[in-house]
Structure formats: C-alpha cells, structure tokens
Amino acid sequence: MERIYLDHAATSPMHPKVIERMLEVMRSVPGNPSSIHSFGREARRELDLAREVMAKSIGAKVNEIIFTSGGTEADNMALFGVAENYQQFGKHVITTAVEHHAVLHACQKLEQLGFEVTYLPVDETGRISVSDLEAALRDDTILVSVMYGNNEVGTLQPIKEIGELLKNHQAKFHTDAVQAYGIENMDVDECFIDLLSVSAHKINGPKGTGFLYVRSDVKLAPRLFGGEQERKRRAGTENVASIAGFHEAVVIANKERDEKREKFINFKKMMVQRLQELSVEFAINGSLENSLPHILNLSFPGTNVEAMLVNLDLGGIAVSSGSACTAGSIEPSHVLVAMFGKESERLTNSIRLSFGFSTTAEEIIKTAEETAKVVSRLKK
Amino acid sequence: MEQKDPKNTRVVVGMSGGVDSSVAALLLKQQGYDVIGIFMKNWDDTDDNGVCTATEDYNDVIRVCNQIGIPYYAVNFEKQYWDKVFTYFLEEYKAGRTPNPDVMCNKEIKFKAFLEHAMSLGADYLATGHYARVVYRDGEYKMLRGIDENKDQTYFLNQLTQEQLSKVMFPIGHLEKAKVREIAKQANLATAGKKDSTGICFIGERNFKEFLSQYLPAQPGNMETFEGEIKGRHEGLMYHTIGQRHGLGIGGAGEPWFAIGKDLKRNVLYVGQGFHNEKLYSDAIIATNVSWVSNRPKPTEFDCTAKFRYRQEDHKVTVRLLEGERCQVFFHEPIRAVTPGQSAVFYNGEECLGGGTIDEVYKNGERLTYVG
Numbered sequence: 001m002e003r004i005y006l007d008h009a010a011t012s013p014m015h016p017k018v019i020e021r022m023l024e025v026m027r028s029v030p031g032n033p034s035s036i037h038s039f040g041r042e043a044r045r046e047l048d049l050a051r052e053v054m055a056k057s058i059g060a061k062v063n064e065i066i067f068t069s070g071g072t073e074a075d076n077m078a079l080f081g082v083a084e085n086y087q088q089f090g091k092h093v094i095t096t097a098v099e100h101h102a103v104l105h106a107c108q109k110l111e112q113l114g115f116e117v118t119y120l121p122v123d124e125t126g127r128i129s130v131s132d133l134e135a136a137l138r139d140d141t142i143l144v145s146v147m148y149g150n151n152e153v154g155t156l157q158p159i160k161e162i163g164e165l166l167k168n169h170q171a172k173f174h175t176d177a178v179q180a181y182g183i184e185n186m187d188v189d190e191c192f193i194d195l196l197s198v199s200a201h202k203i204n205g206p207k208g209t210g211f212l213y214v215r216s217d218v219k220l221a222p223r224l225f226g227g228e229q230e231r232k233r234r235a236g237t238e239n240v241a242s243i244a245g246f247h248e249a250v251v252i253a254n255k256e257r258d259e260k261r262e263k264f265i266n267f268k269k270m271m272v273q274r275l276q277e278l279s280v281e282f283a284i285n286g287s288l289e290n291s292l293p294h295i296l297n298l299s300f301p302g303t304n305v306e307a308m309l310v311n312l313d314l315g316g317i318a319v320s321s322g323s324a325c326t327a328g329s330i331e332p333s334h335v336l337v338a339m340f341g342k343e344s345e346r347l348t349n350s351i352r353l354s355f356g357f358s359t360t361a362e363e364i365i366k367t368a369e370e371t372a373k374v375v376s377r378l379k380k
Numbered sequence: 381m382e383q384k385d386p387k388n389t390r391v392v393v394g395m396s397g398g399v400d401s402s403v404a405a406l407l408l409k410q411q412g413y414d415v416i417g418i419f420m421k422n423w424d425d426t427d428d429n430g431v432c433t434a435t436e437d438y439n440d441v442i443r444v445c446n447q448i449g450i451p452y453y454a455v456n457f458e459k460q461y462w463d464k465v466f467t468y469f470l471e472e473y474k475a476g477r478t479p480n481p482d483v484m485c486n487k488e489i490k491f492k493a494f495l496e497h498a499m500s501l502g503a504d505y506l507a508t509g510h511y512a513r514v515v516y517r518d519g520e521y522k523m524l525r526g527i528d529e530n531k532d533q534t535y536f537l538n539q540l541t542q543e544q545l546s547k548v549m550f551p552i553g554h555l556e557k558a559k560v561r562e563i564a565k566q567a568n569l570a571t572a573g574k575k576d577s578t579g580i581c582f583i584g585e586r587n588f589k590e591f592l593s594q595y596l597p598a599q600p601g602n603m604e605t606f607e608g609e610i611k612g613r614h615e616g617l618m619y620h621t622i623g624q625r626h627g628l629g630i631g632g633a634g635e636p637w638f639a640i641g642k643d644l645k646r647n648v649l650y651v652g653q654g655f656h657n658e659k660l661y662s663d664a665i666i667a668t669n670v671s672w673v674s675n676r677p678k679p680t681e682f683d684c685t686a687k688f689r690y691r692q693e694d695h696k697v698t699v700r701l702l703e704g705e706r707c708q709v710f711f712h713e714p715i716r717a718v719t720p721g722q723s724a725v726f727y728n729g730e731e732c733l734g735g736g737t738i739d740e741v742y743k744n745g746e747r748l749t750y751v752g
C-alpha cells in the first residue's frame with residue numbers, strides 16, 4: 001500500500017541532503033569539539049559554521065545560540081533558566097493556555113516552586129489578545145512565554161506586538177518557535193525577543209537536536225553542569241553530526257521557504273475545496289489567514305477522532321489528533337479546550353494534517369477523498 | 381453461515397495487556413486473519429507520581445503487537461464507562477446491593493461501545509481473551525462455557541445476544557489457562573509471565589474499602605443479631621457482602637460469625653454464627669434484566685442449572701418466565717448466600733442460556749428483605 005505522511009508537525013523526515021551531510025560528518029569528523037588537536041578543531045569548525053547560519057537565520061549573534069537536545073530542552077532551559085536568575089525581581093510568569101506541554105508542564109513545575117503563573121486565554125482562532133497580556137503584566141512579572149505558532153491548529157500569535165509591549169518592561173520575552181521556525185521569517189531584534197526555542201526534527205533535520213537563542217544581555221542559569229561547552233550554559237559534548245545535519249536543514253529551509261509557503265497554503269485551499277466538492281461537513285479549527293502554512297486542523301461533526309485516525313491509518317494515511325495521548329488514547333486537546341470550551345464537540349472530532357517537503361498535490365486530493373469516505377461511513 | 385477467507389477477514393482484538401488477550405491475538409494472526417489490536421482505556425488511575433496502570437498495560441500491548449506483527453491502537457471509553465458502569469456500580473452499593481460491574485462492562489462497553497468502534501474500523505469480528513466459546517449450531521449462535529472449567533467466564537458474558545455473538549470470537553475459549561500461558565511462553569510474548577489482573581478493573585490492586593470510601597460516604601453503624609443483640613460496630617454497610625466472614629471482628633465462644641443481612645434504614649448489619657447459618661439459605665429468586673442468548677421462544681417454565689456467583693458450582697433450578705424481562709427461579713435445594721445485585725446465570729450442560737440480575741430473594745415463599 002502506498003502510504004501518505006501528513007504528520008510533519010509531529011516530526012518530519014530528514015532531507016536526503018541532511019542525511020548525506022550527517023554521514024559525511026560521522027565518517028570524517030570524529031573529534032571532540034573541545035579538544036585542542038586537529039581532530040577537535042575540525043569538529044569545532046562544524047559547530048561554529050552551524051551556529052553562524054542559525055544565528056543569522058533569526059537575526060542573532062553567534063554567541064547567542066545554545067545547542068540543545070531539541071525543543072523541549074530549549075523551552076525548559078529558557079523557563080527555568082530565567083526564573084532562577086531573575087526571581088529577585090519577581091516571581092510572576094505569563095504564558096498562554098495553548099502552549100506546547102514543554103512550556104505548560106514546565107510552568108506547572110514553576111508554580112510548585114513558588115512562582116505564580118498567569119495563563120492567557122485565546123479567542124476562537126487560538127490567538128491571545130495583546131490587551132489581555134497588558135492587563136496581566138505586573139511589576140513583578142519576570143518572564144512572558146508565548147509561542148510563535150501553534151503546533152495543533154497553526155495559529156500565529158502577535159509576536160511583534162508582544163515584543164513591543166514588553167520592550168520597556170523588565171520581563172524577558174521567550175517564544176517557542178519550534179513549529180514556526182523555517183517556515184516563518186523571524187527576526188529577534190525586530191520582535192524584541194529575548195529567548196527563542198527551535199527544534200531540528202520539525203524542519204527535516206535529525207531528532208534530538210535543537211537550539212535556544214538567548215539574547216546576550218539575558219543571564220541564564222544553567223540546567224546541566226559539567227564541562228565548559230556552550231559557554232558553560234549547557235555542559236556535555238555536543239552532538240556534532242546532528243548539529244551539522246541541522247545546519248544543512250536550516251540552509252535548505254531558508255532557501256526553499258517562499259516556495260514551500262506558497263505550496264502549503266495552496267494545499268490547504270485544495271484540501272478545503274475538495275472536501276467541499278465532496279459535500280463533507282467540516283469546519284476549520286483556527287483560521288486560514290493567520291496561520292502556519294503547513295498546519296491544517298479540521299473538525300468533522302458526527303465523527304470521532306479515534307475512529308477517524310485509525311481508519312485513515314488503515315487506509316495508509318498518517319494524520320494526527322495533534323494532542324497528547326495517555327495510554328495511547330487521545331485526551332481532549334488543551335488547545336481546542338482553550339479555543340472552544342470543555343463541552344465543544346470539536347474536542348472529539350478534530351484531526352490535524354501537516355505538510356512537508358515530500359507532500360504532493362495528489363496526496364492532498366487522495367487524502368480529501370479518503371477522508372470523505374471515512375466520514376460518511378462513520379456518520380452512518 | 382458462509383466463511384470468508386481469513387486474510388480478507390478483519391478482526392479487532394480487545395487487548396488488555398494481559399496474557400489471555402495477547403494469546404488471542406497471536407492465534408488469530410497465526411490463522412491468517414487481518415488482525416488489529418486495540419487497547420481500551422476505561423479508567424484513569426494516574427497517581428501522584430504520574431504512574432497509571434493503563435499506561436503500563438498499554439506499553440505491554442505495544443510490545444506484544446510488535447512481536448506478533450499487527451497494528452495497535454487505543455480507544456478511550458472513560459466517559460461511557462463512568463456513565464454506564466461506574467454510576468450503576470455506586471447506585472447499587474448505595475441501595476445495599478452487591479453489583480457486578482464486569483457484567484455491566486461487557487454489556488455496555490466491551491460488547492457495545494467497543495464492538496461499535498471495531499465495526500467502524502471495518503472489522504468483521506471483535507475478539508477478546510475471554511474463556512468462553514461461540515458456535516453456530518442449528519441455525520443460531522450458542523455461547524458455550526470455556527473448556528477450562530476453572531476459568532470459564534460465561535458468567536460475566538450472560539447478557540450477550542445473537543446480534544453480538546454473531547460478531548464475536550473467543551480465540552482461547554477452547555484452551556486451558558495453562559496451555560495459554562505455554563503458548564505465550566513459547567512465542568516469547570512480553571506478557572507471558574504477567575500476573576493475572578485481579579478483581580474489578582477500576583479498582584485493580586488497590587484496597588477496595590479505601591477506594592469505595594472516596595466515592596460513597598461510609599456510615600458506621602451497629603452489628604446486630606436477629607434477636608437484637610448488639611455485637612459491635614461496622615464501618616459501613618457497603619463494605620460487607622452477605623455470607624462473608626472477614627472484617628467483622630466478633631470474637632468469643634462458638635462458631636465464627638458471618639454477615640447475614642442488612643437493614644438499610646437503620647444502618648444495621650445483621651450477623652449470625654456458623655457458615656451454614658440457616659438465615660443464609662434461600663430457595664428462590666426473582667431476577668430482572670433477564671436476557672437470553674437464543675431468540676427462539678421458550679416454554680414459560682423449564683428446568684436447567686444456574687450459578688448465582690462467579691465460579692460457583694451449578695445448581696439445579698426451575699425457571700418460570702415473567703413479563704418485563706423478569707423471571708422466577710426455584711432452587712431444587714436451598715442455596716447459601718444468594719445476593720441481590722449479582723447475576724443469576726443459566727446453563728444447559730455446556731451451553732450458557734443467558735442470565736439476569738438477582739433482584740429479590742425468597743425462602744418458603746417469603747421475601748428475605750434483609751439480604752438487600
């Protein structure tokens with residue numbers, strides 16, 4: 001059976017060039033970047049080249065990039081690292097109800113540690129309002145963490161407005177850009193961002209690699225202690241091959257951004273149009289306009305998500321609910337709860353489709369048609 | 381009944397993470413069926429450390445399915461389970477009865493909501509790891525006891541109907557438990573050495589008393605003999621089942637003491653001495669929610685055997701049908717500790733005929749109101 005992968009927001013396949021690059025580094029760059037001999041220097045060079053490209057990709061300086069084991073670590077590092085170092089200025093943190101669990105669960109831990117956290121609500125499209133944020137800001141707020149683009153519904157947050165609001169406030173501004181990086185153009189100076197999380201495996205790089213951007217005037221308390229790597233902010237020998245692969249992925253993403261954006265936005269339109277032609281009843285969770293191009297979250301009244309996902313999977317189509325699973329069963333998404341309330345039908349009948357470099361128009365059409373079939377069967 | 385080629389026959393196996401359903405899946409796969417494993421999450425018992433038995437069990441399902449080479453999924457029926465099974469369970473306890481949630485779970489969840497789910501995935505059959513058998517004989521489906529007498533689970537399946545049985549497979553019903561374990565071991569299944577789960581799924585290994593007290597306020601009261609002598613205190617009527625000895629803590633001379641009855645109004649637990657205390661014996665019941673496996677008309681009165689508790693030996697009875705899915709059951713010999721809320725399940729030889737809920741208990745034509 002030909003399979004169709006429409007779950008690139010969960011993770012994306014590595015680009016062939018990334019794999020090639022990693023193999024090359026694994027074969028020919030065996031050294032430890034901290035070593036002083038030629039082997040070490042060669043490895044160090046890989047890191048520096050990567051750091052340069054990544055810094056440039058968000059308008060940052062090279063010493064502002066800390067390599068991590070992925071988005072989760074970057075988020076945790078940002079939140080705990082800021083909270084620990086700035087707690088003498090206050091113990092109030094603001095975030096949103098729709099963050100990834102890497103941020104939300106870290107915030108819950110901060111609450112246990114004596115911090116106070118405000119979770120901003122969102123509207124039906126999943127967006128916070130800057131005036132809510134303004135109202136929640138206090139003199140003792142030390143950190144505001146608002147994601148760039150949502151991983152379940154794709155909704156983009158008003159990052160620039162938030163940055164402008166915060167630029168004269170002591171609070172550091174962190175954004176989880178794991179889903180947005182690579183597909184959105186971003187500039188940390190333009191948006192007054194202090195910390196920004198990125199993960200390689202969402203942009204066709206390897207899993208288990210990412211970075212945290214930390215503005216040079218932000219003092220970040222380290223979480224890992226040991227060697228002097230990453231200027232003592234993240235000890236441990238770097239994952240050289242993965243970082244080199246990540247580097248390649250960033251280069252490709254930068255080069256192909258515009259083309260991909262156009263393609264994915266088109267896919268969304270195609271999907272919606274084909275479903276309409278097939279008279280499938282559905283609604284879009286979020287919006288088509290203010291959204292990450294690669295994420296489309298759809299609600300199908302009268303169906304249930306578990307049966308939808310399994311049916312599509314058995315038909316060779318991989319999509320997701322976008323939300324967390326416990327014991328494999330799908331929990332109501334906190335994002336959809338924040339958007340539509342606890343009682344909404346959408347919590348149990350929504351699926352997420354997400355596109356990537358390998359996605360084709362034929363796949364979109366096939367998926368729309370298969371979805372239509374499954375929906376009509378489930379509604380019987 | 382025409383038989384489809386196994387390879388074009390999709391079977392969803394309800395997998396619990398135990399050895400029985402693991403082997404059920406394995407056998408079906410070996411027979412060439414298009415097998416899908418599905419784990420049902422009915423209850424969330426996540427503790428303070430974030431540990432949840434369902435997660436552990438699902439991890440076992442994953443390991444086994446990967447070993448067998450079948451796709452696996454999970455489905456969440458927590459809400460349905462709460463509404464249909466747990467609410468009933470609490471209501472029955474509140475009414476002073478001893479419910480059987482597993483019967484209800486089979487009727488409302490496993491062979492209803494879950495069966496529907498399986499069908500929505502294009503399945504031809506739903507299979508489970510129950511010790512029971514289904515055969516198609518003389519133009520209808522019959523449910524037979526599992527070969528392993530010790531493990532036979534038809535007692536819990538007594539509410540199944542033709543419609544359900546036509547879509548159900550019990551792949552290990554013809555095996556002894558020891559054989560099932562052996563098959564699991566030979567195939568090196570991850571669950572081969574796993575302990576059988578005990579008791580009701582949502583209570584698991586936990587202390588039943590502690591569990592129940594989270595949902596129903598315990599009301600301590602007196603323990604009395606039928607003669608009115610106070611023998612001590614009980615912590616709550618719901619913690620006691622008719623015929624049971626443990627937890628009374630009445631010492632003194634003579635034979636041991638047993639729970640014999642309850643007075644809900646006065647919150648009194650009746651106690652009496654001797655395992656064979658005559659007050660524990662009854663000779664007839666009225667059962668409600670009676671369901672028969674066969675759709676064919678029955679004589680209004682017939683003889684068969686019956687069980688009034690899981691794993692009880694069969695008793696000879698005469699059944700007289702009443703209207704409204706009820707029936708009277710007359711025991712040929714008095715039976716000890718027949719308890720309202722439990723199931724009365726009827727058999728003809730190896731065939732399970734159906735069953736109902738014990739509602740009223742009688743002796744010598746008089747209703748024993750003290751048993752609940």
Ligand SMILES: Cc1ncc(COP(=O)(O)O)c(C=O)c1O
Nearest residue numbers: 070071072100102151178179199
């Ligand atoms: C918005 C967001 N933040 C954080 C993460 C976690 O990233 P990682 O998987 O690299 O730890 C993800 C990925 O699921 C994500 O979508």
